[in-house]
Amino acid sequence: MAHWHWQSWQGQNFLTCDLLQDWPHGFFTRQFWPQTPEALTPGLDAAAAVQRVKQVHGNRVLAPVDLPAPGSAQPLAEADGLLSDRPGQALWVCSADCSPVLMGDRATGQVAAIHAGWRGTAQAIAAVAVGKLQAQGSRLEDLVVAIGPAIAGEVYQVSVDVAAAVGRTLVAEASEDDGAVVAALQQRPSPVLTDDTPGRARLDVRLANRWQLERLGLRREQVAIAPHCTFQDDRFFSYRRTGEKQVQWSGIVSRRAATP
Template sequence: MHSSSWQWADHQGHAFLTCKLLNSWPHGFFTRNFWPQVPEDLTPALHPQAAVQRVKQVHGSRVLTPTEMAQMDAESTHPEADALMSDGPNQALWVCSADCNPVLIGDCVTGQAAAIHAGWRGTALKIVPQAVAKMQAQGSRLADLRVAIGPAIAGEVYQVATTVAAEVGRTIAPGDHNSDEALVEALQSLAHSPILPDDESGKARLDVRQVNVWQLTQLGLSLAQISVAPHCTFQEPERFFSYRRTGEKQVQWSGIVSRTAA
């Protein structure tokens, strides 16, 4: 989807991915070639004066703003959450991933932004719609949002248990179903389904990025407001870490910097 809207930029001799939908915001989806650099090292590639914001990701659905983070009596420097939403300009919001979806959102009018870590667990908890709802509560309109979903594991190679596919699919499935299997079969029968069949009994192939797209369009966003990176972390080992491929806990970072109102 919108594969032509993605292009590579350069920092320190390495390439990182950007999306034309987010051209109004300094942003980037960085590759494994930047490892082991962290957001404090990478933010200057986006905006030299931006304040770094990041959290401890736990595969949940919590969405925090920098103000909320500053007010928390956290035991560690980075409170537990899986999404960040800006509440002022020049805030660099970062998430990390190694197969899960890095989702960056910008508001064309307010200039505010969000960065979301959406694996299958977070997607089952509807973390992307929750982040959008929090942006709306801060004054955003759905029509003003632009969403880029970065490199993640592709559905064609992401085998999961039918129970997992059902847990995620339940967030987008119409109607009631008697069992997980019935729900998955119903979703698989739909056009452009994010749940694909698998040869192994009790398994399915799950396209988490497309589930996020479905969740966004069911909120009321148009497909023109959403772009999915044409890159798979599992199938491109030269560019991306993949936990499913190697079992190693290594990550690539994705970030976006908020700006002033238009």
């Protein structure tokens, strides 16, 4: 089982995961607000080049070569994931209740960072990121993934159609009827949980992303989920809890390929 650890920088705490110990990385708390990735990157690697996008709740994953040049007056590219294409790149995503997902390839040293809300998860953004890593030479057995603090399933109430949209990515064949999809998943341990309100369900987006990764072929021990719920832990911003549009950042820095 992967372990999670609190680290300190500037007198404030951020979270790290053993699975990603080969890379400078961190899931930052609300204490660092309103610092930007440019201000936070020195806490991981002062020499790293900052890479970020404008998040739009989709499944587009870009490499730095696809982004405007540093210092450009062009607006940020719209995407919800980033993929490194060389060492020394600091990839950043922001979240409140959505799942920040950081990935690393132990062999190539390359990394990915994605923002996986329910919409991105319904569009299998984690699988898209893995596919792009594979296109760069990654093997599934070399990947490790840490899913950071996000809203827990037991407190995340959604409509049945939302639960079904995510649920369809978790099974080989699914009914076209939303209620049937949700009911089937609720009959066994799954990321789709029951809710007392008619037309509603509870959804664990963190677990849904792990299920998607396992369906691709990653082993359970290659994926870790942080034991912190943004809604229940006030060290983190939660849009569901406060209604305020504030975010915490999560970042990881690519490194050189492992030597034989």
